[in-house]
Amino acid sequence: MAQKPSIPKGTRDFSPIEMARRNYIFSTIKSVFALYGFQQIETPAMENLNTLMGKYGEEGDKLLFKILNSGDWKGAIDAEMLANASIGQLTNKVSEKGLRYDLTVPFARYVVQHREEIQFPFRRYQIQPVWRADRPQKGRYREFYQCDVDVIGTDSLVSELELMQIVEEVYRRFGIRVVLHINNRKILAGIAEVIGEPDKMIYITVAIDKLDKIGVENVNKELQERGLTMKAIEALQPILNLTGSNEDKLAQLETILASSETGMKGVAEMKTIFGLAKQADLHLAVKLDLCLARGLNYYTGAIFEVKAQDVEMGSITGGGRYDNLTGIFGMPGVSGVGISFGADRIYDVLNELNLYPEEMLTGTQVLFAAFGEEELRYSLAWAKALREKGIRTEVYPEPAKMKKQMAYADAQQIPLVAIVGGDEMASQTVMLKNMLSGEQKAVHLDELINQFN
Amino acid sequence: MAQKPSIPKGTRDFSPIEMARRNYIFSTIKSVFALYGFQQIETPAMENLNTLMGKYGEEGDKLLFKILNSGDWKGAIDAEMLANASIGQLTNKVSEKGLRYDLTVPFARYVVQHREEIQFPFRRYQIQPVWRADRPQKGRYREFYQCDVDVIGTDSLVSELELMQIVEEVYRRFGIRVVLHINNRKILAGIAEVIGEPDKMIYITVAIDKLDKIGVENVNKELQERGLTMKAIEALQPILNLTGSNEDKLAQLETILASSETGMKGVAEMKTIFGLAKQADLHLAVKLDLCLARGLNYYTGAIFEVKAQDVEMGSITGGGRYDNLTGIFGMPGVSGVGISFGADRIYDVLNELNLYPEEMLTGTQVLFAAFGEEELRYSLAWAKALREKGIRTEVYPEPAKMKKQMAYADAQQIPLVAIVGGDEMASQTVMLKNMLSGEQKAVHLDELINQFN
Numbered sequence: 001m002a003q004k005p006s007i008p009k010g011t012r013d014f015s016p017i018e019m020a021r022r023n024y025i026f027s028t029i030k031s032v033f034a035l036y037g038f039q040q041i042e043t044p045a046m047e048n049l050n051t052l053m054g055k056y057g058e059e060g061d062k063l064l065f066k067i068l069n070s071g072d073w074k075g076a077i078d079a080e081m082l083a084n085a086s087i088g089q090l091t092n093k094v095s096e097k098g099l100r101y102d103l104t105v106p107f108a109r110y111v112v113q114h115r116e117e118i119q120f121p122f123r124r125y126q127i128q129p130v131w132r133a134d135r136p137q138k139g140r141y142r143e144f145y146q147c148d149v150d151v152i153g154t155d156s157l158v159s160e161l162e163l164m165q166i167v168e169e170v171y172r173r174f175g176i177r178v179v180l181h182i183n184n185r186k187i188l189a190g191i192a193e194v195i196g197e198p199d200k201m202i203y204i205t206v207a208i209d210k211l212d213k214i215g216v217e218n219v220n221k222e223l224q225e226r227g228l229t230m231k232a233i234e235a236l237q238p239i240l241n242l243t244g245s246n247e248d249k250l251a252q253l254e255t256i257l258a259s260s261e262t263g264m265k266g267v268a269e270m271k272t273i274f275g276l277a278k279q280a281d282l283h284l285a286v287k288l289d290l291c292l293a294r295g296l297n298y299y300t301g302a303i304f305e306v307k308a309q310d311v312e313m314g315s316i317t318g319g320g321r322y323d324n325l326t327g328i329f330g331m332p333g334v335s336g337v338g339i340s341f342g343a344d345r346i347y348d349v350l351n352e353l354n355l356y357p358e359e360m361l362t363g364t365q366v367l368f369a370a371f372g373e374e375e376l377r378y379s380l381a382w383a384k385a386l387r388e389k390g391i392r393t394e395v396y397p398e399p400a401k402m403k404k405q406m407a408y409a410d411a412q413q414i415p416l417v418a419i420v421g422g423d424e425m426a427s428q429t430v431m432l433k434n435m436l437s438g439e440q441k442a443v444h445l446d447e448l449i450n451q452f453n
Numbered sequence: 454m455a456q457k458p459s460i461p462k463g464t465r466d467f468s469p470i471e472m473a474r475r476n477y478i479f480s481t482i483k484s485v486f487a488l489y490g491f492q493q494i495e496t497p498a499m500e501n502l503n504t505l506m507g508k509y510g511e512e513g514d515k516l517l518f519k520i521l522n523s524g525d526w527k528g529a530i531d532a533e534m535l536a537n538a539s540i541g542q543l544t545n546k547v548s549e550k551g552l553r554y555d556l557t558v559p560f561a562r563y564v565v566q567h568r569e570e571i572q573f574p575f576r577r578y579q580i581q582p583v584w585r586a587d588r589p590q591k592g593r594y595r596e597f598y599q600c601d602v603d604v605i606g607t608d609s610l611v612s613e614l615e616l617m618q619i620v621e622e623v624y625r626r627f628g629i630r631v632v633l634h635i636n637n638r639k640i641l642a643g644i645a646e647v648i649g650e651p652d653k654m655i656y657i658t659v660a661i662d663k664l665d666k667i668g669v670e671n672v673n674k675e676l677q678e679r680g681l682t683m684k685a686i687e688a689l690q691p692i693l694n695l696t697g698s699n700e701d702k703l704a705q706l707e708t709i710l711a712s713s714e715t716g717m718k719g720v721a722e723m724k725t726i727f728g729l730a731k732q733a734d735l736h737l738a739v740k741l742d743l744c745l746a747r748g749l750n751y752y753t754g755a756i757f758e759v760k761a762q763d764v765e766m767g768s769i770t771g772g773g774r775y776d777n778l779t780g781i782f783g784m785p786g787v788s789g790v791g792i793s794f795g796a797d798r799i800y801d802v803l804n805e806l807n808l809y810p811e812e813m814l815t816g817t818q819v820l821f822a823a824f825g826e827e828e829l830r831y832s833l834a835w836a837k838a839l840r841e842k843g844i845r846t847e848v849y850p851e852p853a854k855m856k857k858q859m860a861y862a863d864a865q866q867i868p869l870v871a872i873v874g875g876d877e878m879a880s881q882t883v884m885l886k887n888m889l890s891g892e893q894k895a896v897h898l899d900e901l902i903n904q905f906n
Contacts, residue, residue, distance in 0.1 A: 004783070005562040005565050005566045006504075007501065007562075008499050008500070008550050011497035012497065013495070013563055014494060014495040014496075019492070019494060020493075023493070034815050034845055035843070035844075036840070036845075036847065037820075037846065037847035039469035040476070041466065041467060041469060041472060042466070042472060043460070044465065045584070045596060046461050046518075048459065048460065051459075051460075065499075065521075066520070066521040067521070068518075068520070068544065068548055070586040073540070074543050077535070079535055079536065082530070082531070083532070087525055087526070091526075097461050099498075099520075113459065113466070119865055121849075121861075123847070124469070131498070133523040143497050154850045154851055156850035156851045158829065158848060158850040165837075276830070276833065280833040280837055281834065329458045330457070330458075377729070380611075380614070380729065380732050380733040381732065381733065384734060387488050387489070391488075392488050394489065395611060397611040408574075412572055
């Protein structure tokens with residue numbers, strides 16, 4: 001019996017209309033990246049497991065898709081191992097490669113591996129799928145695209161500005177109103193210092209990062225479990241709830257963090273970034289958000305998250321400054337900053353707000369529909385002439401019933417159908433039907449071409 | 454100690470310049486596909502193994518990259534299995550998914566799975582990487598892109614013509630002179646009949662397919678091993694060596710194959726295809742090549758291979774007509790025809806013939822190089838104005854030594870550098886340096902923008 005075909009859970013097929021929409025998203029983002037002088041790279045889907053393992057925490061290691069070694073993998077294990085070794089140890093025996101989990105670690109690996117060829121500051125972007133063995137659920141897939149853009153090899157805050165400009169321009173082109181939430185890891189470190197828990201900065205950021213999801217009470221509970229004193233947790237609350245303009249908040253932080261060198265450095269960085277934004281006439285709505293922490297531990301300076309204003313949705317773009325991403329591969333002291341656009345969420349926002357432009361579609365503009373074999377052959381020369389003018393043209397490949405050919409044009413939303421019968425052949429014309437208005441008229445070749453000028 | 458980073462053998466990183474070249478190849482091919490009304494789809498990198506296994510022969514099954522099941526995969530095997538089960542049986546226990554091996558089987562799976570949504574004839578293209586655990590060697594990778602274009606749901610030979618037109622147009626745009634070799638599986642079947650070996654058609658095509666690689670003697674040896682009589686092998690030789698124009702060869706075949714209904718049908722198809730090509734004024738060099746067989750067994754009609762004329766290289770595009778691709782997934786009787794462009798080989802041909810156009814590069818057009826922090830801030834407003842005009846602009850993010858900034862521009866092949874010092878700020882200008890000619894002059898903003906009109 002034939003198999004009923006399906007695809008692995010958490011993965012997707014993309015139909016022509018979905019691809020047109022995705023291509024619109026990717027090409028918009030790419031053209032903005034190019035406008036700012038970023039260059040594209042690609043890395044392999046498979047990386048060596050020693051490149052990937054240990055970079056995403058224990059949980060991340062489990063979520064890596066691992067490739068079974070080719071050939072006789074079973075020769076690498078024996079009954080004793082099977083009985084006694086851990087699943088991790090056994091996996092090491094039978095698998096050397098995994099699918100990439102994000103674009104950041106492969107980028108760090110790329111920079112170190114190709115350091116001699118790279119001109120720093122290196123401005124790269126990368127748009128490729130990543131794979132995670134997460135439990136699939138609404139909006140969470142096991143294969144999805146990331147669109148990462150990074151500047152590496154400079155600690156200039158002009159790079160933070162540029163990424164904010166890119167956010168502004170990308171969402172302006174999409175027509176999505178957004179707010180950029182910004183914070184700074186140095187400010188968070190300063191806060192940890194002044195509340196008397198300088199060693200617990202990581203726990204504090206990890207907990208704060210969940211504020212949106214689990215609420216303030218659960219965050220405080222988590223902080224307590226992590227060993228923060230009640231006094232520290234109490235001291236933290238008003239800081240996370242500072243009000244006023246970004247400038248107001250920074251002014252208050254200058255007082256609160258006065259005793260923390262790191263914290264004051266963070267405040268100074270934010271002042272510089274806001275100053276640059278003013279200088280560059282940035283129109284993006286930017287909100288200093290002290291509750292923004294971002295979970296990944298490699299951030300060391302500014303951190304960003306972008307949210308759509310008119311749709312309930314998590315962050316659609318996020319990133320930050322890291323000072324030692326390439327250190328794990330033996331190249332310390334290289335500072336960089338980057339952000340990642342979430343293509344799947346942007347797709348959902350554009351769908352929900354119905355923001356796809358008409359001209360996004362690159363479908364067929366004219367379909368030739370012939371009554372008979374001879375008419376079909378007559379159409380071929382016309383189709384050739386149209387295509388030479390860049391007009392996207394199809395010839396219905398069979399002289400099928402006209403009703404069937406018209407139904408095809410309808411379903412494919414082809415706007416014009418050139419109907420060819422004996423009369424048209426005799427008069428060197430086609431009967432051109434506008435599928436929207438229903439109007440039709442006999443036209444010569446040059447008239448047909450002129451429709452598209 | 455830090456790991457020395459590397460990537461799995463047979464895989465590649467693509468640098469910015471390589472990506473620019475690859476993007477040029479893909480966008481050229483895509484725009485021709487769109488001109489003929491083909492629509493893009495994408496399928497997941499991972500397919501269920503029961504979709505992939507058994508579709509590429511025993512050897513192909515071995516070359517599939519298999520994904521280790523997540524979680525406790527070792528629970529699925531025990532010591533007894535480890536001792537007694539075959540590697541294939543064990544693999545089945547620990548792996549349910551594999552990376553796609555080509556785009557054809559996923560396409561067939563897609564068509565069957567989405568048959569209710571699809572409008573037939575379905576004209577799709579698909580450009581995605583595939584993975585094969587082949588032994589890596591020069592020009593053979595474990596991850597590489599395929600560019601497939603197919604019409605499915607019609608047996609009209611107009612589709613064969615269109616694919617030939619697409620071949621013509623793609624290689625015209627690339628500037629590569631090519632010859633399209635064409636043959637027909639029905640003719641090959643007819644030949645098998647008339648030499649008295651009707652049941653051995655598959656062996657004959659598989660052997661003939663290796664003619665280029667192993668030579669006529671080894672082909673004949675293989676045919677002998679497959680059980681063909683010496684008489685049959687002798688009878689085969691003159692047929693494979695027919696000379697003259699395509700029309701001459703077809704005329705000879707009409708005599709040779711007169712007793713074979715299938716063979717005569719193949720001859721008729723070829724006559725129709727050549728007639729359509731004439732009607733559509735096809736300029737592509739087309740050669741009826743009776744030694745062309747193509748290894749894959751699913752072809753049933755016309756088969757194609759394209760070779761570059763000015764470079765020694767295998768086939769750079771190939772494909773053919775199949776009558777039952779979707780049958781394996783329970784949807785019989787759907788005829789289609791398709792071809793696949795080999796992006797990696799096309800890349801090599803374009804490199805070897807040095808055919809990449811200048812305007813392919815989308816790198817930065819203007820770099821701002823500032824002498825100090827204030828000049829850097831001054832540059833930001835200028836950069837914004839340029840980008841608003843669509844001019845790809847970079848601001849060197851630090852007021853580094855001017856020599857360093859110029860070296861960066863040189864290495865990145867940025868054609869214009871806008872140098873900003875105190876004098877320029879005072880006079881509301883920049884010093885614009887042409888990096889090719891070395892000329893420089895002070896310009897106002899509107900003059901700078903006018904450089905690009």
